[in-house]
Amino acid sequence: MATKIEEEPRRGPGRPRSFDRKAALQRALHLFWERGYEGTSFDDLIATMRLSPSSFYNSFGSKEQLYREAVEAYLATSGELFRGVLSEETDTKSAFRNLLEAAAREFSSADHPSGCMISLAGTHVAPSLAGLRATMTGHRRNAQEAMAARLRKGIEEGDVSAATDVDALAAYYSALSRGLAVQARDGATLDRLLQIVSIAMNAWPVSP
Amino acid sequence: MATKIEEEPRRGPGRPRSFDRKAALQRALHLFWERGYEGTSFDDLIATMRLSPSSFYNSFGSKEQLYREAVEAYLATSGELFRGVLSEETDTKSAFRNLLEAAAREFSSADHPSGCMISLAGTHVAPSLAGLRATMTGHRRNAQEAMAARLRKGIEEGDVSAATDVDALAAYYSALSRGLAVQARDGATLDRLLQIVSIAMNAWPVSP
DNA sequence: CTATTTTTGTCGCCATCGCTCCAAAACCTC
DNA sequence: GAGGTTTTGGAGCGATGGCGACAAAAATAG
Numbered sequence: 001m002a003t004k005i006e007e008e009p010r011r012g013p014g015r016p017r018s019f020d021r022k023a024a025l026q027r028a029l030h031l032f033w034e035r036g037y038e039g040t041s042f043d044d045l046i047a048t049m050r051l052s053p054s055s056f057y058n059s060f061g062s063k064e065q066l067y068r069e070a071v072e073a074y075l076a077t078s079g080e081l082f083r084g085v086l087s088e089e090t091d092t093k094s095a096f097r098n099l100l101e102a103a104a105r106e107f108s109s110a111d112h113p114s115g116c117m118i119s120l121a122g123t124h125v126a127p128s129l130a131g132l133r134a135t136m137t138g139h140r141r142n143a144q145e146a147m148a149a150r151l152r153k154g155i156e157e158g159d160v161s162a163a164t165d166v167d168a169l170a171a172y173y174s175a176l177s178r179g180l181a182v183q184a185r186d187g188a189t190l191d192r193l194l195q196i197v198s199i200a201m202n203a204w205p206v207s208p
Numbered sequence: 209m210a211t212k213i214e215e216e217p218r219r220g221p222g223r224p225r226s227f228d229r230k231a232a233l234q235r236a237l238h239l240f241w242e243r244g245y246e247g248t249s250f251d252d253l254i255a256t257m258r259l260s261p262s263s264f265y266n267s268f269g270s271k272e273q274l275y276r277e278a279v280e281a282y283l284a285t286s287g288e289l290f291r292g293v294l295s296e297e298t299d300t301k302s303a304f305r306n307l308l309e310a311a312a313r314e315f316s317s318a319d320h321p322s323g324c325m326i327s328l329a330g331t332h333v334a335p336s337l338a339g340l341r342a343t344m345t346g347h348r349r350n351a352q353e354a355m356a357a358r359l360r361k362g363i364e365e366g367d368v369s370a371a372t373d374v375d376a377l378a379a380y381y382s383a384l385s386r387g388l389a390v391q392a393r394d395g396a397t398l399d400r401l402l403q404i405v406s407i408a409m410n411a412w413p414v415s416p
Numbered sequence: 417c418t419a420t421t422t423t424t425g426t427c428g429c430c431a432t433c434g435c436t437c438c439a440a441a442a443c444c445t446c
Numbered sequence: 447g448a449g450g451t452t453t454t455g456g457a458g459c460g461a462t463g464g465c466g467a468c469a470a471a472a473a474t475a476g
Contacts, residue, residue, distance in 0.1 A: 014422025015472040036332030038246040042464045052425055053465070059423085063464065120328050123393045124244030137394045168403035171391060175404050178390040179383025185331045186345045188379065195376035196383050203411035222452025223442040250434045260455055261435070267453085271434065 021059060024049040029070040034113040036121060037067050037132065064132065071139070074117045078106055086146060092154030096173060097201050103177050104193035107184035119181035144174035164205055176200050229267060232257040237278040242321040244329060245275050245340065272340065279347070282325045286314055294354060300362030304381060305409050311385050312401035315392035326351070327389035352382040372413055384408050
């Protein structure tokens with residue numbers, strides 16, 4: 001995880017902040033989620049966050065820093081949800097089914113922009129954003145590695161064959177969840193996403 | 209397909225064009241493929257295409273028109289390759305396996321940028337690019353519909369069960385190929401992509 | 417109260433972006 | 447050649463993008 005973000009209202013000298021930092025961040029998060037980094041302008045941001053440029057700059061540093069913070073906030077909510085589902089006490093195959101179904105629901109939820117904020121972000125960008133691209137690739141790798149770890153746990157617990165190519169299988173489910181994000185973005189309904197998940201689970205290796 | 213693009217050198221009055229239009233378009237295509245629409249600036253384009261702004265504007269109209277033309281050129285090569293594989297004379301399951309393996313090879317080829325120019329394009333963009341987004345969504349739908357059509361042909365020919373939910377299965381393989389594009393973009397090797405394809409084919413419905 | 421610290425509002429800035437204009441150049445037809 | 451048509455080179459331009467400067471405002475510390 002990243003550096004600790006200030007959460008409690010600061011006590012001490014200085015003029016107090018006049019806006020809700022979390023709420024402003026959340027609004028920025030939704031804007032980035034919907035439009036991507038390059039598709040979101042500074043003016044869009046401060047208008048949506050209801051901040052002056054100086055408050056923005058003072059509190060969030062820069063557009064890129066804000067984006068990184070928004071991504072961390074996304075990981076702390078949606079990401080945490082997925083991690084929670086994957087680590088529930090159940091057999092490995094059910095854990096993956098639950099994970100993909102949770103993704104299907106989350107990606108098509110009406111509470112926020114459709115799709116995933118991470119899955120497709122920073123894949124095709126200007127050279128000046130190479131750092132951001134690498135960061136997003138890293139987040140995707142982390143998610144895939146979490147899947148691989150769950151599969152290895154399955155091997156230890158005996159409900160996944162020891163012969164399973166864990167990294168390949170994790171890559172498969174990782175790829176599929178990226179595909180779900182594209183489908184959601186293109187307007188697929190929850191039912192359609194769940195159908196895809198159902199089919200995808202048929203690829204699960206035969207029981208040991 | 210789009211409107212017919214001029215291919216033969218124009219005969220008639222006027223100063224002749226001093227550059228190879230196809231080659232310039234191809235260079236632009238690769239730049240867009242690598243960096244996306246928003247990540248590619250006008251100056252980048254004319255430098256890579258080796259054109260003056262006036263030649264650019266005179267010959268390609270605008271950045272957005274050029275992008276659309278580049279997408280059409282992409283569809284005429286990579287897209288045609290995929291369509292060709294899918295329409296080869298073989299059983300339906302093999303056709304899909306061949307399609308995905310072709311995608312794996314194409315997405316990881318060293319001859320051009322990794323991944324796919326269509327799969328992830330225009331998913332998170334500024335509102336001003338809503339038209340472009342809709343166009344790209346349309347291209348993705350077309351690809352998925354081509355898969356559905358091949359499945360329906362399989363039902364007619366008897367090697368796909370008539371009970372198969374064709375649209376759902378097409379959506380599954382479509383989603384998977386989008387995921388392959390993300391994986392390729394994030395540096396996955398051809399071997400890894402082929403492993404994913406191999407696993408994905410296990411989801412194929414049991415024979416009729 | 418004064419001193420200090422932090423946030424805020426306003427104005428403006430400099431680079432980039434995506435063109436656009438115009439005159440000169442290079443071809444064709446007659 | 448004259449006239450017409452298209453392309454080219456180069457200069458520049460209006461809008462936007464992402465900040466930054468600065469002084470006033472609002473808090474605490476002593």
